[in-house]
Amino acid sequence: MSITSYSFLLFAGVLFILYYLIPRRFQWILLLIASYVFYCFSGVRYxxxxxATTVFSYIVSMKIWDLKRRQDARLKLKKDEFSREEKKAYKASVKKKQKAWLVAALLFNFGILGIIKYGNFIVSNVGSLFGASGDDLFFHLALxxxxSFYTFQTMGYLIDLYRGEYEPERNFFKFALFVSYFPQLIQGPISRFGSLSKDLYTGHAFDGRQVASGLQRMLYGYFKKMVIADRxxxxxxTISGDPATYSGTFVLVGMIFYAIDLYMDFxxxxxxxxxxxxxxGITLPENFKxxxxxxxxxDYWHRWHISLCNWFKDYLFYPISTSPAMLARAKKMKAAGHEGLSRRFTxxxxxxxxxxxxxxxxxxSWNFVVWGLLNGFFLLLSQELEPAYRRFYERFPRLEKNALWNAFRIVRTxxxxxxxxxxxxxDSVSTVIRSFIGMFSSFRLSVFWDGSLLAIGLTAADYWILLVSLILVFVVSWFQEKGRSVxxxxxxxxxxxxxxxxxxxFLIVILFGAYGIGYDATQFIYNQF
Amino acid sequence: MKAKKILSVVVVTVFVIGTLYLLQRLVMPKYMDDVVEGNFIAEYYNEEKDHDVIFLGDCEVYENFSPLVLWEEYGINSYIRGSAQQLVSQSYYILEDTLRYETPDVVVFSVLAVPYNEAPRESYNRMTLDGMRWSLSKVNAIRDSMTEEESFLDYVFPLLRYHSRITELTADDFTYLFHRDLVSHNGYYMRVDSLPAENVPEGRPLGDYTIDAAQMEYLDKIRTLCEEKGIQLVLVKAPSLYPYWYDEWDAQITEYAEEHDLLYVNLLAQADEAGLDFQTDTYDGGLHLNLSGAEKLSRYFGAILQDHCGLESRRGEEALEAAWQEKTVWYEEDKARQEAEIAAGE
Structure with a gap:
């Protein structure tokens, strides 16, 4: 059920009415039922x-909690008998058991994700190494x-639990709601248990202002998705489907259009x-700034898909960079006189x-592997160039506040x-490289006025609608950037x-939205991640 | 204070509903310049509903029979409720709809669509269904005809379907915002131009000539409904040379008609008797008749109707005479306009 479909609006409308009609203590149960009904719409077979993720993660969360509970009880009981060392050793042994459960959960859940999402990719690449090819190599599992969203959210929960950041949710059904809360299933954001659980499980009285504000935000979302992205x-x-024909200037146009589309869609x-x-009445974390x-x-990665970036930062970056093995290695480097390398290594x-x-x-796909590595590389490169930037701004101190200079930086980024x-x-790394080179070698400025842009499936009216809509989004964003809420x-x-x-x-969405017959009912790009 | 609040809500509600209504009317296709068939179904509701005969079907009725001739020659007051590629199920629901307003003596149903069983197409669905007034019949017609890509809500709020026309509006959309000009002659689509039938293709052999049971079921529903209302049902196959009418289909329809004691007239087989000349009486090479052909056919078929259905002439009824007088003027005007256009083109 696409969230731009009539059925979704009907579904959300019915849920909304029931939600505020039933006693508040039952609201979370309704949300759980609604979430599973919504999930079933995407296919009961899924x-x-x-x-599986919910049940296994719940068991693990209970095990981790139980170990901690027993540890606390035993320590309390043996408070006078245990020496400090014994206490430390006992705690370490419990932590080890907790870790074993956590690792099991990580392997289980990421295993499911890995097989379903990456099975084809791994098998086909390994197969091609041995000269095998063909469809028989592939898993035929739909995503x-x-x-990705519920797996990451659940794993974040278990890691936090292992770290002792909060108590687990003991009610299985409430936990199931945390995993499956349907609006998030579509494309995130990836929430944390600490902030989401309170809102999910507490009853909410009807608050006209909150409701109106929420509906207004939804409307703005529909505007971005249906009027801009889907148009x-x-x-x-057209451009990406035929890179041989649409080369040169079209690559630049496609590149910019895609960036706009991705943002408006997501x-x-x-x-x-x-x-x-x-x-x-439920507050979800912001995902874009x-x-x-x-x-x-x-700066961009602090503003784009914030919940995912924070997830990687908290559950991957810090655990790796502060792991004993990494620190020991860095220490060795430092001892060997490579201080700079040691500082950078972790x-x-x-x-x-x-x-x-x-x-x-x-x-x-290899596209995303290269994309990820390039992002990492350029982030590190800019970090390396930080001293140079600093010196540059020291030399031209007024530049940092110069509007024109900042506009240049924004456009450049x-x-x-x-x-x-x-x-x-x-669709492939080689096409990207070829198209990128072609953008410079066969660049033709006349494409912008000789009517070529009308041959890619967009009419003059479409361009006008896009232009006016983008100006509207720009103005709203400008206000938000200045800390004001439109x-x-x-x-x-x-x-x-x-x-x-x-x-x-509302009328703009109704009249200029690219929906219904004649338009492809495009899925959200981030739906299947 | 409270009164002010209520007033605000009323004003806002009226404003919202009013603008949505206006926009909906604006973007809906007007079918005035081309594809005028889109207006046929709706035109019926402006009629005085006291017809002796109602024709049901697709282009094989609305392009081949002239109600004016039936009136002038036989005093039969008839109306054609047909639209482009009207499905059998749609004909059934349109009959249901018609019976809400009147009970004719005879219903003439064109059987071409029964074996043809064309897959519903959105554009044709809209031409047929948008024109129907809201009733349970319309609801069922929509539910039975919708293609997979269609949504019922789009019929309830056509603005959702036609919204993209906002960038393609023409002067017609403003001119015909609240009214339409008459385009048919009691549902008849007049064409005076001519294109001889040459090289009409033979029908290619089919693997299975059995008429789909679901289609026959709708035909049966039409029959039952007529029976319940005491209406005589007449089945006709119009004398269109194409789409091809197979003997095997004809046999099944004949058998059905005999089984239920219905009159079935295969006018294709009686084209010569009707005096049709496919060199002069068709405007598109034998698919449909032009005015000359439709008038010949109506003269011929009117006699059959009178003989078999016992229809008495209603000539002399003052109100009807006056109404047909008006219709005759418009008929002649349309004919003259088309002839002038053809002459100008030559």
Missing amino acids: LGYIL PLGI IITGLT SGGIDIVIGLSQAL RPYFSKSLK VYTATMVVWLSTGIWHGA FLFVSLLCMFDYY RSLIAARALPVRVIAWYGL
């Missing part, structure tokens, strides 16, 4: 995957809805998900592992990020202004 994708498909979906949750206002690649290794993983998370996105846009600004106005603003946006 139910086994999410149930269950939101598997621009027609041109994109952030639009997130707006819908967060808005719907808000209308239900105007990423195309970033002035550097590092960070660089952890960074590249994180970016390789981020790439693989996005998709099972946008183009660079768009360039990296080409690995997602084209929704609050509108809410403070008189009724006619509010009606015109929101009803106007």
Whole structure:
């Protein structure tokens, strides 16, 4: 069930009404039922995957908690008998058992994800090493809805539990809701148990302002997704589908269009998900902070898909960079006189592992592997160049506040990020390289006015709609960047202004949305990650 | 304060519903310039509903029979409820819909669509169903005809279906925002141009000539409904040379008609008797008749209707005479306009 479909709106509408009609203590049960019903819409056969993750993770969470509970009880009981060393040794042995359970859960859940999502990729690549090819090598398993999102969210929960950050959820059904909460299944964000659980399990009274604000956010999400992303994708498909014909300037056009499409599609979906949750009284973490206002690649990754980046940072980067083995290795390097190398070793290794993983998370293909590694490489490169930047700004101190200079940095970062996105846009690494070279070798400026752009499936009206819509998104983002909420600004106005603003946006979505017959019902790009 | 709040809600509601209604009317296709068939189903509702004969079917009825001739020659007051590629199920629901307004003496059903069993197509569905007034019959017609890509909600709120036309609006969309000009003559689509039938292809052999049971079921529902209402059902195969009408199909329809004591007239087999000349009486090489052909056929078929169905002439009924007088003027005007256009083209 696509969240831009009528059936989803009906589903959400019925849920919304029931949610506020039933006693508050039952609201979480309704959400659980709704989440499983929603999941079943994507295919009942996929139910086994999410149930397996839920059941096994629940068992592990209980085991980890039980070990900790028993440890505390025993330590309390033997408070006077245990020496300090014995106490330490006992704690270590318990931790080891907890770790064993955690590792089992990680292997089980990432194993499912790995086989389903990466089975084809691994088997085909290993097979090709031995000269094998053909369809018989491939797994024929479709990707269950939101598997990457719920797997990562659940694993984050277990790791936090292992770290003793909070108590586990003992009610299996409440835990099942945390794993399966349906708006998140579509494309995240990846929430943390500590912040989400309270909202999920507590009853919520109807709050008109909250509901209105949530619905407004949903509307804005639909605008981004249906008016911009689903419209621009027609041109994109034409360009990426025939790279031989659409070379040169078209590559640049496709590159920029794809960056716009990806953001509008993903952030639009997130707006819908967060808005719907808000209308239900549930706060989800933000996943974007105007990423195309970033002035550097590092800045960009602090603003784009924030929940995933934070997940990798907390559960991969820090564990690797602070692992005893890494620290010991770094120490050895330092002792051998390689202080610079020692300082960089842990960070660089952890960074590249994180970016390789981020790439693989996005998709099972060499494109994403290269994309991830390039991101990691350029982030480290800019880190290396940090002293040079510092010196540059010391020399030109006024530049840092110069609007023109900052605009240049924003445009530069946008183009660079768009360039990296080409690995997602084209179907192979070689096509990306060929297209990239072709962009310079056969660049033709006349493409912009000789009518060529009207031959990629977009009409003049489409371009006008896109232009006006993008200006609207830019203005809203500009306000947000300045720390002002457009929704609050509108809410403070008189009724006619509010009606015109929101009803106007509603009409724009209805009239200019690329939906229904004649348009492909495009899935969200991040649906299957 | 409370009154002000209520007033605000009322004003906002009226504003929202009003603009949505206007926009919906604006973007809906007007079918005035081309594909005028899109207006046929809706035109019926403006009629005085006191017909002796209702024709049901697809282009084989609305392009081949002229109700004006039936009136002038036999005093039969008839109307054609047909639209492009009208499915058998749709004909059934349109009959149901018609019976909400009147009970004719005779229903003439064109059988071509029964064996042809064409897959529903969205554009044709819309031309047929958008014109129907809301009733349970329309709801069922939509549910039975929808293609996989269609949604019921798009029929309830056509704005959702036609929204993309907002960038393609023409002057017609504003001119015909609240009204349409008459395009048919009691459901008849007049064409005065001519294109002789040459090289009409033979039907290619089929693997199975059995008419689909689901199609026959709808034919049976039409029959049952007519029986319940005391209406005589007449089955016809229009004299169109193509799409090909197989003998095997004809035999099955004949058998069905005999089984249920229905009159079945294969006008294709009686084309010569009707005086049709496919060199002059068709405008598209034998697929459909032009005005000359439709008038000849109506004269011929009117006699059959009168003989077999016992229809008495209603000429002389004042109100009807007046209505047909008006229709005759429009008929002649349309004919003259088309002839002038052809002459200008030559």
